Amino acid sequence: xxxxxxxxALLEHLWLVGISxxxxxxxxxxxxxxxxxxxxxxxxxxxVVNVIQTIPSLALFGxxxxxxxxxxxxxxxxxxxxxxxALLPILRNAVVGIMGVDAGVRESALAMxxxxxxxxxxxxxxxxxxxxxAGVRIATVATIGTATIAAAxxxxxxxxxxxxxxxxxxxxxxxxxxxxxxxMAIAADEVxxxxxxxxxxxx
Amino acid sequence: MSTLxxxxxxxxxxxxxxxxxxxxxxxxxxxxxxxxGRSGSGKTTLLKMVNRILTPTGGEVRFEGKAAHDWDPIxxxxxxxxxxxxxxxxxxxxxxxxxxxxxxxxxxxxxRIQSRVGELLxxxxxxxxxxxxxxxxxxSGGEKQRVGIARALAADPPLLxxxxxxxxxxxxxxxxxxxxxxxxxxxxxxxxxFVTHDIREALxxxxxxxxxxxxxxxxxxxxxxxxxxxxxxxxxxxxxLETHAAQ
Numbered sequence: 001x002x003x004x005x006x007x008x009a010l011l012e013h014l015w016l017v018g019i020s021x022x023x024x025x026x027x028x029x030x031x032x033x034x035x036x037x038x039x040x041x042x043x044x045x046x047x048v049v050n051v052i053q054t055i056p057s058l059a060l061f062g063x064x065x066x067x068x069x070x071x072x073x074x075x076x077x078x079x080x081x082x083x084x085x086a087l088l089p090i091l092r093n094a095v096v097g098i099m100g101v102d103a104g105v106r107e108s109a110l111a112m113x114x115x116x117x118x119x120x121x122x123x124x125x126x127x128x129x130x131x132x133x134a135g136v137r138i139a140t141v142a143t144i145g146t147a148t149i150a151a152a153x154x155x156x157x158x159x160x161x162x163x164x165x166x167x168x169x170x171x172x173x174x175x176x177x178x179x180x181x182x183x184m185a186i187a188a189d190e191v192x193x194x195x196x197x198x199x200x201x202x203x
Numbered sequence: 204m205s206t207l208x209x210x211x212x213x214x215x216x217x218x219x220x221x222x223x224x225x226x227x228x229x230x231x232x233x234x235x236x237x238x239x240g241r242s243g244s245g246k247t248t249l250l251k252m253v254n255r256i257l258t259p260t261g262g263e264v265r266f267e268g269k270a271a272h273d274w275d276p277i278x279x280x281x282x283x284x285x286x287x288x289x290x291x292x293x294x295x296x297x298x299x300x301x302x303x304x305x306x307x308x309x310x311x312x313x314x315r316i317q318s319r320v321g322e323l324l325x326x327x328x329x330x331x332x333x334x335x336x337x338x339x340x341x342x343s344g345g346e347k348q349r350v351g352i353a354r355a356l357a358a359d360p361p362l363l364x365x366x367x368x369x370x371x372x373x374x375x376x377x378x379x380x381x382x383x384x385x386x387x388x389x390x391x392x393x394x395x396x397f398v399t400h401d402i403r404e405a406l407x408x409x410x411x412x413x414x415x416x417x418x419x420x421x422x423x424x425x426x427x428x429x430x431x432x433x434x435x436x437x438x439x440x441x442x443x444l445e446t447h448a449a450q
Contacts, residue, residue, distance in 0.1 A: 108291030112305050113281035126295050202295045202338045
């Protein structure tokens with residue numbers, strides 16, 4: 001297996017994961033803030049997101065294909081499925097992180113005359129950040145793994161080698177996809193873990 | 204003496220449960236009025252009505268001659284210092300940043316904030332150059348509470364609200380903090396509303412004591428006259444002193 005074949009697949013894989021996790025963060029941030037103050041909506045939303053998580057990934061790709069606009073075969077469907085999987089750890093950690101801010105700290109902020117916006121931006125989000133980042137870390141590592149299955153519906157990435165290797169009954173080809181994916185997951189975990197420790201300077 | 208804050212026939216209910224009822228009380232300028240009572244007597248709830256963390260369901264609170272509900276809540280809170288039991292310091296802010304919080308919100312010049320913060324830390328007995336750059340986790344309980352008091356004083360508010368500020372400290376540190384509070388109060392001539400369940404603390408720090416029982420005012424008396432109060436609840440609190448003396 002040539003490096004010149006693996007490298008583009010690796011970059012494509014990275015791109016799929018990057019786009020999906022970034023989109024999941026963008027969706028989760030405002031939703032998490034909204035959910036912290038609404039108990040009923042929080043239970044329902046997290047419940048739905050939880051159920052999505054339990055759908056086996058191959059089945060989810062299968063479900064998405066016939067859906068108009070968002071479905072079909074290819075990268076778009078892949079990214080949508082990956083976003084759906086990344087939502088749960090990111091959203092749940094963001095909600096837990098914001099709600100976990102010490103009640104005394106929140107009350108002090110209010111009593112000092114901070115506005116709700118200032119409390120959110122200067123107190124709650126910074127203090128929740130390590131927890132939020134931990135969610136992003138879990139989501140990233142999991143998405144790197146899930147993204148290999150995306151090749152089944154033409155999503156590309158390192159999974160292409162895995163499926164080709166299975167079809168050819170050639171374990172070397174399978175490993176050409178599996179090893180880089182595993183290394184990518186380990187690297188992502190290390191980098192985000194380092195960032196988490198750096199940011200949590202006050203604890 | 205003029206009245207700085209006032210409760211007028213205040214009532215507070217959560218669904219059908221009455222937490223506070225028929226509270227009428229005036230806080231005079233320069234005094235330390237202690238709200239004394241058992242856990243659940245409503246003293247903390249009453250305190251939180253002043254800076255509108257809670258809103259009464261009946262009657263009104265007045266501050267500087269104006270009803271609290273006519274104040275912009277943000278402006279009101281920035282004129283009232285607030286100190287709670289665990290200090291409530293922001294863990295991601297240094298001591299300097301914590302103390303300078305309200306001046307920063309009020310958009311003071313950075314140089315003015317810095318000199319004010321240094322002045323306040325020295326006032327509460329913390330060397331600014333040593334403690335200014337520390338984070339709250341690097342402080343002892345007593346030091347945290349000193350920072351909490353400095354933060355409450357930062358924008359020179361006319362009124363301080365203190366909610367059992369020394370209750371979680373060890374007895375020796377608590378005593379030191381009480382002495383510090385007396386010194387500060389006399390030198391700054393601040394008005395304070397001080398919540399405690401400790402009769403000794405009430406007698407030591409209060410110029411007047413308001414005793415609450417089940418959400419109602421039972422006794423309001425000068426600290427020097429409280430010991431002759433005849434109400435059963437006052438006697439119950441005072442009896443803890445006698446037991447102590449008998450031992």
